[in-house]
């Protein structure tokens with residue numbers, strides 16, 4: 001498989017609209033079937049030589065036997081994408097190459113990684129390469145809807161007694177424009193991720209005609225509850241990986257900022273306040289966040305709501321817990337007529353160590369992207385890799401692709417595209433990573 005074939009494979013897979021939707025009835029099963037057929041067609045050696053276990057409806061778990069099974073590694077990606085939003089400059093399922101970029105939903109999230117891993121493995125197989133360690137490829141089919149694919153892959157690995165040395169999934173990137181004034185791209189490797197938890201607040205009342213309202217009915221109580229939550233942030237702090245991120249970026253920062261960043265660990269309160277003041281994104285790096293997302297009241301304008309609800313999406317910071325956060329919500333709402341139903345709950349992931357496995361990722365970044373500064377960070381979004389924390393202490397989140405700020409913002413939005421050269425660098429990165437696995 002040469003570079004052109006790898007690029008063509010990515011284009012072909014982007015053209016297959018494997019869109020995840022929460023209602024299983026509405027999933028385009030044919031698209032997922034087609035994707036698996038196309039993947040097999042594009043990567044014949046991988047499918048011939050690696051042992052495949054089907055997981056969930058369309059999830060794939062490949063086992064590539066290495067020289068030893070002592071320190072197995074898991075490389076992850078997902079086959080599904082989110083629905084198309086907004087107006088695109090080029091068709092979202094076109095896979096077109098325009099001015100050196102491959103366009104389409106999934107190029108960055110996450111078919112670039114999927115094809116990057118497969119192309120690296122395919123070329124290594126063609127060369128007769130045997131990895132020093134067992135390599136597992138885990139490709140989930142419902143990451144975007146928090147589906148069961150990754151959980152089932154973990155079950156399968158556990159059943160086989162596989163305890164990975166490290167797990168690598170999507171997350172960070174070779175991010176340019178990562179911080180104001182820092183010219184060097186930062187190779188950010190997620191070492192943990194915030195926990196996603198959702199609750200629904202609900203107030204029941206008598207309803208009735210809108211001409212005779214009582215004070216503090218269901219809608220008013222819900223409104224009071226959500227404004228209380230909105231006004232009451234939880235305690236903020238800067239966790240260890242973020243301090244290390246600042247320390248490493250600091251050396252490349254403008255002179256005025258350098259001391260603050262390099263000494264981040266010693267000026268935590270100042271840094272925390274600065275991040276909170278800098279806007280919602282930096283503020284989210286310091287604490288658990290609460291987003292009031294859905295609201296419902298009466299079905300008609302002249303009806304008093306018998307039930308009012310509000311959905312709250314919570315991203316739990318390292319150091320906080322689901323129990324602590326729910327207690328905060330209860331205390332803040334301070335109204336026993338507001339029922340709090342937990343819809344989903346996930347603790348933040350443990351922080352993966354920055355030992356030999358992390359160093360291998362760093363070295364491979366430095367080799368393939370010599371201008372980049374490798375650094376750990378806390379992921380704000382959730383990935384399938386969180387489930388692997390149950391069987392592995394070293395879970396890292398990084399996709400080896402150069403991404404501008406605009407590209408990072410296009411993920412789950414519109415105009416998602418990946419540079420052809422950036423993609424091929426990524427293939428090379430996965431290849432070097434597998435070649436570099438220590439005996």
Ligand SMILES: [Zn+2]
Pocket residue numbers: 078109110143170
């Ligand atoms: Zn993704």
